[in-house]
Amino acid sequence: xxxxxxxxxxxxxxxxxxxxxxxxxxxxxxxxxxxxxxxxxxxxxxxxxxxxxxxxxxxxxxxxxxxxxxxxxxxxxxxxxxxxxxxxxxxxxxxxxxxxxxxxxxxxxxxxxxxxxxxxxxxxxxxxxxxxxxxxxxxxxxxxxxxxxxxxxxxxxxxxxxxxxxxxxxxxxxxxxxxxxxxxxxxxxxxxxxxxxxxxxxxxxxxxxxxxxxxxxxxxxxxxxxxxxxxxxxxxxxxxxxxxxxxxxxxxxxxxxx
Ligand SMILES: C[S@@+](CC[C@H](N)C(=O)[O-])C[C@H]1O[C@@H](n2cnc3c(N)ncnc32)[C@H](O)[C@@H]1O
Numbered sequence: 001x002x003x004x005x006x007x008x009x010x011x012x013x014x015x016x017x018x019x020x021x022x023x024x025x026x027x028x029x030x031x032x033x034x035x036x037x038x039x040x041x042x043x044x045x046x047x048x049x050x051x052x053x054x055x056x057x058x059x060x061x062x063x064x065x066x067x068x069x070x071x072x073x074x075x076x077x078x079x080x081x082x083x084x085x086x087x088x089x090x091x092x093x094x095x096x097x098x099x100x101x102x103x104x105x106x107x108x109x110x111x112x113x114x115x116x117x118x119x120x121x122x123x124x125x126x127x128x129x130x131x132x133x134x135x136x137x138x139x140x141x142x143x144x145x146x147x148x149x150x151x152x153x154x155x156x157x158x159x160x161x162x163x164x165x166x167x168x169x170x171x172x173x174x175x176x177x178x179x180x181x182x183x184x185x186x187x188x189x190x191x192x193x194x195x196x197x198x199x200x201x202x203x204x205x206x207x208x209x210x211x212x213x214x215x216x217x218x219x220x221x222x223x224x225x226x227x228x229x230x231x232x233x234x235x236x237x238x239x240x241x242x243x244x245x246x247x248x249x250x251x252x253x254x255x256x257x258x
């Protein structure tokens with residue numbers, strides 16, 4: 001018995017054991033005893049996680065995959081969340097404890113998975129896994145890059161990010177149309193920022209909504225004072241600002257009385 005791949009759930013099953021093992025090994029494993037795998041499917045990655053010293057939990061939306069896991073991984077049975085990762089309250093599920101997130105993620109919700117992880121940053125010291133290559137590169141890209149954007153700035157504000165390796169479509173069943181990329185995020189020691197973090201999200205999202213425009217134009221909706229906008233930073237476009245510069249801009253905007 002095996003699970004029939006369902007396109008609407010982003011199911012592309014990994015068939016290469018050594019890549020599954022490399023992904024499982026990509027977690028460093030400090031400061032937590034629990035790991036949550038998103039979208040285990042038939043458990044190709046899960047079996048390597050179960051060999052690790054931490055306790056493995058999985059969140060799987062597909063009932064057929066859940067039944068498969070229950071039959072084939074008895075050790076996992078009590079740790080299966082049969083639900084949508086995006087809709088669950090993980091802070092409560094894990095009693096406010098620290099936990100890592102890992103997965104060969106469903107590409108149709110990959111951006112939402114990163115945003116949800118950023119919301120959970122107080123509880124998630126490590127995050128690693130496989131995305132569509134372009135998304136993994138976007139998260140890890142630096143200022144000046146064509147793909148530098150909201151995900152890059154917000155992920156790198158709180159985490160040290162690293163692109164690990166590229167995976168070709170041929171090692172999946174069915175094969176996706178694009179290459180995949182494995183990346184890792186390790187929460188920074190000083191991840192509590194010296195600025196209003198909620199405001200940082202607003203500033204970054206608003207600025208990149210019009211990435212071709214200068215900040216003076218793209219941040220108009222924030223009603224900033226003329227005096228603040230005299231600052232030379234407002235003549236730049238969002239892709240020209242480093243993460244630190246976004247944080248310092250957020251401080252200036254907060255002081256401006258938003
Ligand atoms: C790319 S497949 C990976 C499957 C398996 N880990 C592997 O590597 O072969 C993505 C998995 O995520 C599951 N999935 C899709 N959306 C989900 C969601 N919102 N919450 C939890 N799991 C989800 C799919 O059912 C599928 O099993």
